[in-house]
Amino acid sequence: MPTRGEALQQTRVVDLSDDKSIYGVKLLADMGADVIRPEPEAGDLLRHRGPFDEESGESLWYSFFASSRRHFTVDEASSASLYELNALLGCADLCFLGNENTLAERVNVEAAQTRNPKLVVIDVTPFGSSGPWRDFKAPDLVASALGGSSGITGDDYTPPLKLFGELNFTISGAYAATAALAGLYHAHQTGEGQRIEVPVHECIASSLEHVFMWYYYHEHFPNARAQALERRGSLHWTNLYVVMPTKNGAMMVTPTPNIEAQLAWLIEEDAFQDLLDSKFEEPENRRHYFERMMDVIREWVATEDTEELFYKAQERHAPYGWVQTVSQVASNPQLEARSWWQTAKVADRKVPGPGIPFHFKDTPGRIADSEWLEMDANSVLDAVGWEK
Amino acid sequence: MRPLEGIRILDFTHVLAGPFCTRLLADMGADVVKVNSAKRAANAPNSPYYAIWNRNKRALALDMSREDAKEVAVSLAHQADVVIDNFSLGVLDRWGIGFDEISATNDQVIYVQMSGMGSGGPWSDFVTYAPTIHALAGMTYTTGVPDGGPIGLGFSYNDHQAGLHGAVAILTAIEARRETGKGQQIDLSQFEVGAAMIGVSLLDYFVNGREAHPCGNRLPYDMFAPHGCYQCRSKGADILDERWLAIVCRDENEWQSLCSVMAEPEWCRSEIFRTEKSRCENADLLDEHINAWTNDQDANELMHLLQDAGVPAGIVQTGIDLVESDPQLQAHGFIASMEEPHPILGETFADRLPIYFEKTPCDIYKRSRILGEDNVAVLADWLGMSEDAVREGEQAGILT
Numbered sequence: 001m002p003t004r005g006e007a008l009q010q011t012r013v014v015d016l017s018d019d020k021s022i023y024g025v026k027l028l029a030d031m032g033a034d035v036i037r038p039e040p041e042a043g044d045l046l047r048h049r050g051p052f053d054e055e056s057g058e059s060l061w062y063s064f065f066a067s068s069r070r071h072f073t074v075d076e077a078s079s080a081s082l083y084e085l086n087a088l089l090g091c092a093d094l095c096f097l098g099n100e101n102t103l104a105e106r107v108n109v110e111a112a113q114t115r116n117p118k119l120v121v122i123d124v125t126p127f128g129s130s131g132p133w134r135d136f137k138a139p140d141l142v143a144s145a146l147g148g149s150s151g152i153t154g155d156d157y158t159p160p161l162k163l164f165g166e167l168n169f170t171i172s173g174a175y176a177a178t179a180a181l182a183g184l185y186h187a188h189q190t191g192e193g194q195r196i197e198v199p200v201h202e203c204i205a206s207s208l209e210h211v212f213m214w215y216y217y218h219e220h221f222p223n224a225r226a227q228a229l230e231r232r233g234s235l236h237w238t239n240l241y242v243v244m245p246t247k248n249g250a251m252m253v254t255p256t257p258n259i260e261a262q263l264a265w266l267i268e269e270d271a272f273q274d275l276l277d278s279k280f281e282e283p284e285n286r287r288h289y290f291e292r293m294m295d296v297i298r299e300w301v302a303t304e305d306t307e308e309l310f311y312k313a314q315e316r317h318a319p320y321g322w323v324q325t326v327s328q329v330a331s332n333p334q335l336e337a338r339s340w341w342q343t344a345k346v347a348d349r350k351v352p353g354p355g356i357p358f359h360f361k362d363t364p365g366r367i368a369d370s371e372w373l374e375m376d377a378n379s380v381l382d383a384v385g386w387e388k
Numbered sequence: 389m390r391p392l393e394g395i396r397i398l399d400f401t402h403v404l405a406g407p408f409c410t411r412l413l414a415d416m417g418a419d420v421v422k423v424n425s426a427k428r429a430a431n432a433p434n435s436p437y438y439a440i441w442n443r444n445k446r447a448l449a450l451d452m453s454r455e456d457a458k459e460v461a462v463s464l465a466h467q468a469d470v471v472i473d474n475f476s477l478g479v480l481d482r483w484g485i486g487f488d489e490i491s492a493t494n495d496q497v498i499y500v501q502m503s504g505m506g507s508g509g510p511w512s513d514f515v516t517y518a519p520t521i522h523a524l525a526g527m528t529y530t531t532g533v534p535d536g537g538p539i540g541l542g543f544s545y546n547d548h549q550a551g552l553h554g555a556v557a558i559l560t561a562i563e564a565r566r567e568t569g570k571g572q573q574i575d576l577s578q579f580e581v582g583a584a585m586i587g588v589s590l591l592d593y594f595v596n597g598r599e600a601h602p603c604g605n606r607l608p609y610d611m612f613a614p615h616g617c618y619q620c621r622s623k624g625a626d627i628l629d630e631r632w633l634a635i636v637c638r639d640e641n642e643w644q645s646l647c648s649v650m651a652e653p654e655w656c657r658s659e660i661f662r663t664e665k666s667r668c669e670n671a672d673l674l675d676e677h678i679n680a681w682t683n684d685q686d687a688n689e690l691m692h693l694l695q696d697a698g699v700p701a702g703i704v705q706t707g708i709d710l711v712e713s714d715p716q717l718q719a720h721g722f723i724a725s726m727e728e729p730h731p732i733l734g735e736t737f738a739d740r741l742p743i744y745f746e747k748t749p750c751d752i753y754k755r756s757r758i759l760g761e762d763n764v765a766v767l768a769d770w771l772g773m774s775e776d777a778v779r780e781g782e783q784a785g786i787l788t
Binding site for chain 1: 568720
């Protein structure tokens with residue numbers, strides 16, 4: 001599978017991740033790393049994650065997250081098979097472990113690192129290996145609640161909400177990939193591998209934008225009434241970005257970064273109402289001015305066609321965002337023009353699929369078909385083609 | 389020793405996505421030189437927001453409206469492993485420090501452009517912030533409740549993801565450079581990062597023609613029930629006083645354990661909740677029963693009861709909870725005061741890098757620096773300039 005002229009083509013990875021870090025391994029695999037994902041005889045549990053191809057029953061979740069890998073089966077009852085699995089680690093650069101991947105418990109990391117001192121092991125767990133919650137179970141919704149993202153998502157008429165799909169575990173996945181590559185860099189520089197722990201709980205907590213700022217510096221913000229912000233729909237902590245209904249859809253609207261230009265636009269549209277009232281020139285009314293401006297914009301936007309408004313805004317360099325459905329994203333002209341889509345193999349069909357989120361000029365990545373390794377070779381290492 | 393020591397990064401980023409990317413690399417030991425100017429108010433280097441995203445970096449002031457300042461920037465770029473910006477396209481080229489100019493003599497350099505839409509395409513000049521990307525990439529539409537209208541994300545999620553992807557891209561390019569001996573350009577579109585986040589739903593659309601819709605706290609594609617946030621005893625009447633507990637049962641064992649903790653109420657043995665499938669089919673009613681059970685209970689106590697029984701459960705934490713009462717974060721020293729007070733903000737704080745390296749721990753957290761605070765040190769280290777020469781540059785308005 002390697003030698004495709006891709007950035008990570010010399011990097012060998014054993015993928016024993018679970019859903020908390022599989023996205024990170026995907027990032028490396030799609031950039032050309034030679035990733036081997038062993039599976040138990042009963043099959044990879046993640047192959048049971050929906051959605052599924054209605055024709056073949058194949059997991060599309062798995063097709064997306066386990067792209068560009070090679071797979072083989074490990075017979076957990078066979079010491080020879082487990083020996084082969086462990087032998088892989090002796091030739092790998094990176095090994096990802098997930099606490100819900102049953103095969104992760106079957107590798108002896110310490111022994112592997114003795115044989116292969118440059119091996120970097122990335123261990124992604126809900127809370128790390130220490131602390132009072134280290135044994136807590138935390139699937140996505142629970143991780144989202146404890147990590148703080150649910151507390152600021154949702155509205156006053158809803159419960160706290162988890163982010164859609166896998167948005168929490170793609171954060172921990174991206175952290176895992178970052179950790180792996182930093183560890184790999186250090187290993188190349190010094191010859192020293194190591195074990196790296198990535199607790200999902202802290203990954204989520206560290207990616208909450210304003211939350212810690214609000215706690216420590218709330219006195220800097222005139223609209224702060226407490227050291228935390230309540231869940232309040234799409235309203236950004238600045239109060240200057242919010243989703244508003246349009247005549248036929250919804251738009252994320254903001255008067256930033258150029259408030260004066262937004263005012264000028266409202267004047268052009270004869271929709272400025274009382275925004276030119278001299279009372280707003282008084283410093284004590286400045287905050288009310290912004291509140292009023294958002295109200296005025298809301299009334300105006302409600303009468304506008306979504307698509308027309310979006311393009312008019314962007315022509316004026318106003319960062320409005322058209323609230324798009326998945327099918328609209330699928331037909332987006334920008335993604336099409338940048339050739340972002342790649343071909344995915346689902347069962348025997350080739351279909352368009354999501355591409356890679358960075359474009360390397362000289363060593364571009366690509367979504368490769370997954371391969372099932374022929375195991376008639378003498379050993380896994382022979383089949384994989386990794387030198388002992 | 390931290391893992392990325394020795395890597396030099398020239399950082400022209402602003403707001404969040406770019407600074408978060410370079411903060412990650414700085415936390416891991418890279419020498420990140422943040423270029424700023426008194427004339428660029430957008431970065432407001434004495435604001436709390438700036439202070440949070442620019443720790444562990446060194447601050448260099450350069451008035452890039454001056455030709456002599458641009459010459460300094462060119463010299464710095466020749467010494468850099470990485471040059472990164474999230475300006476509109478073409479700004480670095482106009483300053484004479486674009487990839488083509490610099491790579492002609494520094495062929496090891498890696499350039500990362502983290503623009504909203506990427507280079508090329510009909511939307512390449514569009515202006516975006518994270519909420520714009522959330523909307524355009526389908527995240528705002530899908531995060532919400534059925535028939536409730538788009539709610540979206542309560543924070544700039546995609547800026548963090550773009551920053552993380554930027555870090556992955558940079559380290560990937562450094563690894564490629566080890567093989568090829570050459571740097572390269574990386575074009576990172578924050579919109580494409582956002583679109584990748586709903587990749588599974590996009591694939592489902594292409595394969596099955598199915599549109600994804602918001603589904604509250606349930607899973608869009610898998611069937612687990614219960615799977616929700618349930619209200620517990622509030623601390624007061626304010627929305628911030630509400631206490632919620634997330635509870636998930638992914639299999640029969642977890643369901644039986646939940647029933648046991650609930651003291652086996654009659655309803656949980658009802659035929660309509662007997663199988664995983666029937667619980668999913670009757671999830672609304674199941675949620676009503678569980679809400680009635682949690683409603684007057686202490687969320688924290690209930691979480692421990694359930695976790696001890698093997699049922700995934702977690703309280704919905706606010707920022708106050710994370711800082712003041714999360715025992716796990718406290719045990720890991722996740723939030724700590726910076727060693728040195730900030731000259732303007734006083735005591736500042738760091739939430740630590742959530743990566744624990746066994747042999748190269750990243751335990752150094754230095755406060756963000758004020759404008760030009762490291763002019764002398766940076767220009768001595770990178771260009772061998774004397775302090776007198778730097779002070780002259782400051783007097784002349786170049787390094788301001």
